[in-house]
Amino acid sequence: AQKVTQAQTEISVVEKEDVTLDCVYETRDTTYYLFWYKQPPSGELVFLIRRNSFDEQNEISGRYSWNFQKSTSSFNFTITASQVVDSAVYFCALSEAGSGGSNYKLTFGKGTLLTVNP
Amino acid sequence: DGGITQSPKYLFRKEGQNVTLSCEQNLNHDAMYWYRQDPGQGLRLIYYSQIVNDFQKGDIAEGYSVSREKKESFPLTVTSAQKNPTAFYLCASSISSETDTQYFGPGTRLTVL
Numbered sequence: 001a002q003k004v005t006q007a008q009t010e011i012s013v014v015e016k017e018d019v020t021l022d023c024v025y026e027t028r029d030t031t032y033y034l035f036w037y038k039q040p041p042s043g044e045l046v047f048l049i050r051r052n053s054f055d056e057q058n059e060i061s062g063r064y065s066w067n068f069q070k071s072t073s074s075f076n077f078t079i080t081a082s083q084v085v086d087s088a089v090y091f092c093a094l095s096e097a098g099s100g101g102s103n104y105k106l107t108f109g110k111g112t113l114l115t116v117n118p
Numbered sequence: 119d120g121g122i123t124q125s126p127k128y129l130f131r132k133e134g135q136n137v138t139l140s141c142e143q144n145l146n147h148d149a150m151y152w153y154r155q156d157p158g159q160g161l162r163l164i165y166y167s168q169i170v171n172d173f174q175k176g177d178i179a180e181g182y183s184v185s186r187e188k189k190e191s192f193p194l195t196v197t198s199a200q201k202n203p204t205a206f207y208l209c210a211s212s213i214s215s216e217t218d219t220q221y222f223g224p225g226t227r228l229t230v231l
Binding site: 004009035037043046050091105106110111 | 163176206
């Protein structure tokens with residue numbers, strides 16, 4: 001069964017600090033997809049990134065970067081020079097591309113509440 | 119603008135009443151989903167639909183029902199059989215269900231009085 005663990009329940013930083021959000025996953029499939037979503041106080045989940053299991057290249061998008069390591073089953077998310085607007089709950093999620101109609105399912109971690117203080 | 123809309127944003131219900139949450143998308147996506155979120159928890163899948171006139175139960179379908187008569191619409195009914203319905207409900211859609219990225223609506227917060 002697939003599982004996603006976000007061990008950090010809450011993180012608090014001061015503006016301009018770098019912060020890394022951890023995500024560890026479990027899956028038996030060799031083909032799977034990993035996602036990060038941001039949930040600001042308004043409640044809507046905002047898609048940030050999707051990664052497939054065959055692409056271990058790290059990705060950078062502005063102040064955001066992602067480190068995918070299959071050897072440790074981790075997909076960590078780093079925000080560089082954090083800003084107050086980054087304050088939100090961040091969710092990591094996993095989807096397996098298996099057979100039997102199960103490839104629809106997104107399994108979410110419990111989320112990490114990031115607070116960036118001015 | 120293309121997107122997913124959910125209404126109402128806040129909903130109050132008396133115990134024993136059924137209530138229907140609306141979800142509409144104009145993204146031309148085939149697949150649609152309903153999730154429930156409780157405080158401090160991740161999202162849990164209630165129902166999903168891969169195509170019009172077809173839907174399947176997710177992990178926590180008991181006490182809920184859905185319909186998919188149109189591609190754009192996937193309403194969720196919270197029935198009186200749902201024992202603890204107070205939660206935040208999120209609707210999502212994707213191009214297909216083949217591990218495509220799911221995009222989410224703004225959510226409906228349901229409170230049972």
